[in-house]
Amino acid sequence: MKYLDEFNDPELAAALFDEIARITTRPWSIMEVCGGQTHSIIRNGIDQLLPDTIELIHGPGCPVCVTPLGVVDKALEIASRPGVIFCSFGDMLRVPGSGRDLFQVKSEGGDVRVVYSPLDAVTLAAENPDREVVFFAIGFETTAPANAMAVHLADRRGLTNFSVLVSHVLVPPAIEAIASSPTSRVDGFLAAGHVCSVMGTWQYGPLVERFGVPIVVTGFEPLDVLEGIRRVVGQLESGTALLENAYERVVTEEGNLPAQQMLDEVFDVCDRQWRGIGMIPASGWRLSDRYRAFDAEVRFDVGAIDSPESDRCRSGEVLQGLIKPFECAAFGVECTPRSPLGATMVSSEGACAAYYQYRRLDA
Amino acid sequence: MPDGPDVEGWSCPLPLRDYDRIVIGHGGGGKLSSELVEHLFVPAFNGGTEIELHDAATFDVDGGRLAFSTDSYVVRPLFFAGGCIGDLAVNGTVNDIAMAGAQPIALSAGFILEEGLPMATLGAVVDAMAAASTAAGVRIATGDTKVVEVGHADGMYINTAGVGVVPEGVDIRPSRARAGDVVILSGPIGEHGIAVLSTREGLEFGTDLQSDTAPLNGLVAAMLGAFRDIHVLRDPTRGGVTASLCEIAASAHVGVEYDERAVPVPPAVAAACSFLGLDAMTIANEGKLVAFVPPEGVDAVMNAMHAHPFGRGACVIGRVVDAHPGVVVAKTAFGARRVVDVPLGEQLPRIC
Amino acid sequence: MCLAVPGKIVDVWEEQGTRMATVDFDGIRKEICLVYLPDAEVGDYAIVHVGFAISKVDEGSARATLQMFRELGILDEELE
Numbered sequence: 110m111k112y113l114d115e116f117n118d119p120e121l122a123a124a125l126f127d128e129i130a131r132i133t134t135r136p137w138s139i140m141e142v143c144g145g146q147t148h149s150i151i152r153n154g155i156d157q158l159l160p161d162t163i164e165l166i167h168g169p170g171c172p173v174c175v176t177p178l179g180v181v182d183k184a185l186e187i188a189s190r191p192g193v194i195f196c197s198f199g200d201m202l203r204v205p206g207s208g209r210d211l212f213q214v215k216s217e218g219g220d221v222r223v224v225y226s227p228l229d230a231v232t233l234a235a236e237n238p239d240r241e242v243v244f245f246a247i248g249f250e251t252t253a254p255a256n257a258m259a260v261h262l263a264d265r266r267g268l269t270n271f272s273v274l275v276s277h278v279l280v281p282p283a284i285e286a287i288a289s290s291p292t293s294r295v296d297g298f299l300a301a302g303h304v305c306s307v308m309g310t311w312q313y314g315p316l317v318e319r320f321g322v323p324i325v326v327t328g329f330e331p332l333d334v335l336e337g338i339r340r341v342v343g344q345l346e347s348g349t350a351l352l353e354n355a356y357e358r359v360v361t362e363e364g365n366l367p368a369q370q371m372l373d374e375v376f377d378v379c380d381r382q383w384r385g386i387g388m389i390p391a392s393g394w395r396l397s398d399r400y401r402a403f404d405a406e407v408r409f410d411v412g413a414i415d416s417p418e419s420d421r422c423r424s425g426e427v428l429q430g431l432i433k434p435f436e437c438a439a440f441g442v443e444c445t446p447r448s449p450l451g452a453t454m455v456s457s458e459g460a461c462a463a464y465y466q467y468r469r470l471d472a
Numbered sequence: 473m474p475d476g477p478d479v480e481g482w483s484c485p486l487p488l489r490d491y492d493r494i495v496i497g498h499g500g501g502g503k504l505s506s507e508l509v510e511h512l513f514v515p516a517f518n519g520g521t522e523i524e525l526h527d528a529a530t531f532d533v534d535g536g537r538l539a540f541s542t543d544s545y546v547v548r549p550l551f552f553a554g555g556c557i558g559d560l561a562v563n564g565t566v567n568d569i570a571m572a573g574a575q576p577i578a579l580s581a582g583f584i585l586e587e588g589l590p591m592a593t594l595g596a597v598v599d600a601m602a603a604a605s606t607a608a609g610v611r612i613a614t615g616d617t618k619v620v621e622v623g624h625a626d627g628m629y630i631n632t633a634g635v636g637v638v639p640e641g642v643d644i645r646p647s648r649a650r651a652g653d654v655v656i657l658s659g660p661i662g663e664h665g666i667a668v669l670s671t672r673e674g675l676e677f678g679t680d681l682q683s684d685t686a687p688l689n690g691l692v693a694a695m696l697g698a699f700r701d702i703h704v705l706r707d708p709t710r711g712g713v714t715a716s717l718c719e720i721a722a723s724a725h726v727g728v729e730y731d732e733r734a735v736p737v738p739p740a741v742a743a744a745c746s747f748l749g750l751d752a753m754t755i756a757n758e759g760k761l762v763a764f765v766p767p768e769g770v771d772a773v774m775n776a777m778h779a780h781p782f783g784r785g786a787c788v789i790g791r792v793v794d795a796h797p798g799v800v801v802a803k804t805a806f807g808a809r810r811v812v813d814v815p816l817g818e819q820l821p822r823i824c
Numbered sequence: 825m826c827l828a829v830p831g832k833i834v835d836v837w838e839e840q841g842t843r844m845a846t847v848d849f850d851g852i853r854k855e856i857c858l859v860y861l862p863d864a865e866v867g868d869y870a871i872v873h874v875g876f877a878i879s880k881v882d883e884g885s886a887r888a889t890l891q892m893f894r895e896l897g898i899l900d901e902e903l904e
Contacts, residue, residue, distance in 0.1 A: 110743050110850045112830040112869055112881050115890055119733075119805045124897030126806075131903070144824045145826020154808020170826070171824050196674075198874070199749075199820025212817070224674045225748070225821050226875025228857060251828065252823055254860055255876040262842065303828045306871060306879035329826060331806060332893060358885040359871055365878060368860045447816060456824065457815075466811050670852075678846075678853035743850035747872065749827045823827055823874055 112358070116330035125335035126158055129342055136162040137345050138294045138430060139338060140287065142280055143249075143301035144171030145329045146337075148458040153331050163342065166294070166430030167453075167460040169283055169383060170301055172248045172276075173200040174452035174459050177382040178416040180247075180276045181206035187243050187274060187409045188219045194237060196230035197245040199223045204455055205448070207416045227259035227273075234263060234271035243405045246273040251303040253277050253394060254368035257375035260396070260403050272405040275395050278381055280304050281312045282392035287429055288320040294430050297341035299327040299334070302356040307372075309364025314352050321350045328356040375400055385424030385452035422451035427460050434464040441465060494589040499619030508617060512595065516602040517581075517612040529613035531577055533637055539574035541565055542633035550593065550627050553667045554682025557630055558600035560758060563687045564709070565634040566608045570689040571705040571761065573644040573696060574636030578613040579605065581632050585617065586625040597628065608687035610634070641700050646723035648703040653764040653792040655730060658691065658777060659684075659785030661713055662741035665755035669744070675821065681740050686759030691782045698776035699769035706762045711814060712754040716762050717790075717800045718814045728800045729809075730790025749822035754815055764792060828873035830881050833858070833866050847872055 141147060147167045150156050156165045169175050185206045188195035195211070202211045202223065215221040220240075224230055227244050234242035246256040256273065263271040280301055287293055300313055305326045313324045323344035327337025337355045344351060354360055374397065381393025396404045406412045422444070423437045434440050434453065444450040446462050453459035497504040545561045562579065569576040581601065585594065605612050612632075638644075664683040669675060688707065695702060704724075708716040713735070721728045737745075737752045745752045759782060765773050770788070777783030800812045831847035836858060838844065845858040847870065857876045864870055870877035 110739070110746060110830065111832070112883075112886050113746065115886075117805065118893075119807070121890070121893040121897060122806050124893060124900050127900045128896055131900070143826045148826070152804070152810065153806050154804045154810050155806065157808040158806060173822075173824050198823045200822040200824050202820060203817060222674060223820055226857075228875050229674045248823060249826075251826065251873055251878065254878060255857075255874045258857065258859060258876065266840070301826065303826055303871065303873060303878070306828075336889075336893075358882045358889060359879050365860055367862060368878065371860075458824075466813060680851055740851040743852045747827075747829045747831070747849055747852070747854065 113330060116328070116332040118332065122331050122335060125332065125339060129163070129335065129339050130160050132339075132346055133160045133162055133342055134346060136164070137296045137342060138164045138166055139297050139299065139341050140166040140168045140295040140430065141299040141327070141334070142168040142170040142284060143304070143329075144174070144456065144458055145303070146170070146299060146301070146327065146334055149329050149331060149334050151458060151463050155331060155334060159338070163338070164430075167463070168287070169386060169428045169452065170249070170280070171452075171456045171459065172252070172278055173204060174456045175278055175383045175385065176201070176204065176247055176276050177384045178207060178418055179382070179414055180274070182416050183406065183411040183414045184245055184274055185209060185211065185214055186411050186414060187405055188214045188221050189217070190409065192240055194220045194222060194233055194240050194242045195245070196222050196224045196233065196242065198247070200456070201245055201247060227256050228262070231259050231263050231268065231271060234268045235266065238270060240270060242271050244271070244273045246275045246277065249278055249280055249301065249304050250308045251301070251306070253372055253376065254307055254365070257371045260375050260400050261371060263403060264400065272403045272408045273396070274405040276381075277376065277394035278383065279392050279394070281316060282389050283383070284316055284324070286386065286389045286392070288316065288322060290429060292429065292431055295322065296345055297323040297325070299337040299341065300324050302326055302328040302333070302360055305356070305360045305364065307365050307368050310352060310354055310360060310362050317350055317352045323350050323353070325353045325355050326360050328359065384418065385422065385428055387425065419450040424451035424453040424461065427453045434461040437461070492591050494585045494587060494591065494594065494619055496587050496619050496621070499585065499617055505617060512598060513615060516598045517605065529578060533577070536640060537638040539569050539572035539636045539638050540633070541568035542631065543568060544629060544631040546626065546629050547668065548626050549671055550597065552671055552683060554664075555685045556597055556600050557628065558597040559604050559683075559685045561630040561632045562601050562604035562608060562612070563685050563758060565632040566610055566687045566689050567707045567761070569634045569636040570692040571644070571707055572636070572638055573642040573692065573702065573705065574638045575689055575693060576608065576610040576634045576636040578611050579632050579634045581612050581615040581630060583615065583617045584625050584629040585619045586627050587619055587622045589627055593627065604687065608689055639696065642696060644702055644705050646704050646706070646720045649720050649724035649726050649764045649792050650703060650766070651726060651792050651794045652767055653703055654767055654770045654788055655717070655728065655790040655792070656763045656765060656770070656773065656777070657713065657735065657787055657789045658761045658763070658783050660736040660738045660741070661708070661757055661760065662737060662745070662752040662755040664758040665712070666741050666744045675748070677744065679740055679744065681738070684757060684759035686782050688759065688761055688782060691761070691777065691780045694776045694780050694783070695763065695773050698772040699765065701769060702763055702765050702773065704764035708757050708760060708762055710756050712752070712756060713762060714751070714753040714800070714812055715814050718812070720764065721800050722798050725797045727793040727796040727798070728790060729793050729803065730800070731803045733805050734787060734789040736785055736787060750819050753812070754819050828871045828878065830869050831872050833864055833868050833870060833877075836866055845877065847877070
């Protein structure tokens with residue numbers, strides 16, 4: 110694929126690996142925020158090929174992993190209601206709530222459907238006027254414009270049988286929470302390229318100023334990830350702390366203005382629970398008052414559902430790079446990819462799931 | 473779209489022509505059932521020759537070992553680019569027999585039909601099965617038909633079972649994999665799964681990709697003719713090549729290593745996997761095989777495969793190693809090594 | 825958040841007042857909502873996420889970045 114394959118070129122990657130090795134003189138800990146970057150790193154083995162002195166800490170950038178248990182339980186409750194068509198991105202189907210997941214709800218007779226786009230859910234609502242269609246609106250800022258448009262279009266088309274269960278999370282507050290933790294070991298950040306293609310890069314300047322850490326907006330293909338790492342290391346080695354954009358072919362400073370306008374209209378900032386981290390103030394979006402009628406939490410009266418996370422789960426410490434997965438007592442014992450306790454084991458690219466895989470090579 | 477069944481060869485066309493849809497009576501064992509057999513299944517599967525209809529089909533075999541396999545087909549939609557449920561039902565079981573190194577003698581075909589299924593649809597599937605079995609050189613010798621009420625069977629379900637004879641000197645099974653074996657893949661991956669996925673509600677996308685459904689018994693015969701001591705054959709259907717390699721590694725308790733860059737993936741398959749977040753290595757194939765061959769047989773086997781229409785794209789993708797028994801490791805394009813495991817469940821499109 | 829890929833816009837039209845496009849990814853064609861890229865035209869490359877085009881690909885920038893990587897490779901060879 111054009112503008113994808115070229116950024117997977119192994120020869121060019123080798124040059125970047127060499128350059129990073131050449132300029133690295135001291136140990137550095139770098140956090141990639143986005144789950145897609147984690148996926149690219151693990152899938153291609155990038156972390157294995159970097160100098161041993163560079164540690165990559167996998168950040169909380171997977172919206173699936175950080176969706177709190179309570180929200181999953183709300184989804185399960187709504188999906189179980191008769192007459193509901195519950196639509197979701199594929200990622201969420203296997204995430205366990207307190208005792209079951211959406212797959213199980215489906216097997217018990219719930220009408221659970223995987224969609225590629227939130228617009229598919231709107232189409233379902235238009236085609237099934239006698240059913241309640243609910244869309245599970247999760248994601249970071251990259252996905253929010255699509256989810257917002259779905260609500261906006263449903264409103265414009267007068268669909269009264271469409272609603273959304275919203276659990277959106279924002280990147281800058283997450284970086285702030287991690288960077289301001291007294292035990293943070295993160296020296297520099299790779300910011301999420303596609304989030305920034307929507308929101309722009311301007312939100313990250315103040316974070317650089319406040320915490321004195323380099324932040325490099327980074328893409329997802331191996332060459333993009335390596336370039337982001339190269340620039341962070343370059344800054345760290347020379348003692349600078351600046352905001353850089355290493356994904357210029359897609360990201361601009363101001364971002365996508367029409368998308369931001371729609372986000373302003375459809376969503377309001379709110380506090381959010383992050384599975385494995387806890388409550389981060391002003392770190393999420395919920396539906397604005399204007400679109401309250403589309404709020405599935407209200408329509409199905411599930412607002413009161415709130416489920417405590419496992420107290421055996423230490424994923425918050427893993428997410429911040431404070432411990433390695435195998436230092437958690439539950440790792441590989443009661444917490445496995447098949448029966449995950451928390452965020453970092455839920456997704457196949459979560460740090461704990463990734464370590465679980467690597468263990469088998471040493472066995 | 474399917475054409476109607478060919479009524480020319482029927483001796484008594486009227487009873488079938490009365491019905492343009494399957495009704496419950498067609499599964500009842502009475503006149504309607506036998507008319508369906510005599511006027512639809514027998515002409516299609518026996519090419520117009522007279523056969524004696526009784527409860528079981530019998531065959532003479534030359535002694536030796538039998539290979540026996542069964543599979544059920546519940547694919548939706550019934551018709552997709554490159555084939556239909558009928559093609560899968562014949563080729564799938566032919567291939568299972570072939571993966572034991574055997575040539576199939578005969579298949580059975582059990583139909584579970586949904587009341588209301590258009591006769592034209594059934595006719596088109598049966599025609600496809602007749603053509604597929606002719607192409608594979610195998611006879612559909614016996615079968616059964618049941619009809620269930622509207623709302624069940626998704627139109628139709630088909631079960632096929634097959635029996636074949638394993639030639640003398642051939643011993644092909646997963647546990648025979650040995651360190652040093654070379655892993656050969658017969659061609660590009662992912663075409664069937666992506667072709668079918670492209671029609672799935674909620675995911676629809678346009679593509680020229682077609683299912684690769686094909687009978688592999690001819691290819692296997694050619695491979696065995698070139699080198700008898702092939703250790704393992706597997707057709708990577710559900711779960712793709714990843715599932716096949718992992719199952720064989722576990723079964724034989726050997727390590728398998730393959731080079732990601734050596735696996736041929738058509739650009740359209742790679743593109744579909746990219747935008748849906750899928751892994752081509754786990755996508756189903758219906759006309760491909762994976763072979764584990766001792767090093768001394770590789771050249772002969774590869775030459776035989778390249779000379780065969782279903783093996784033109786054959787390539788070496790890896791080998792069996794002493795290290796990490798039971799575990800499959802991929803060498804990435806960048807030179808790193810990564811453990812490969814079967815996904816927990818069905819691969820679903822992701823956003824993250 | 826993350827899984828977004830570049831594709832080429834091959835057709836643009838309006839559906840119920842909403843700007844839509846057919847985007848081609850190496851022969852795979854998908855209907856995509858173009859509402860967030862009002863200036864995008866046929867022939868442009870766009871980043872697509874969950875059925876929406878969220879950003880154009882700046883082709884000049886892409887080429888420049890690749891060129892920079894190639895030069896890095898040459899530079900590294902010279903330094904060895």
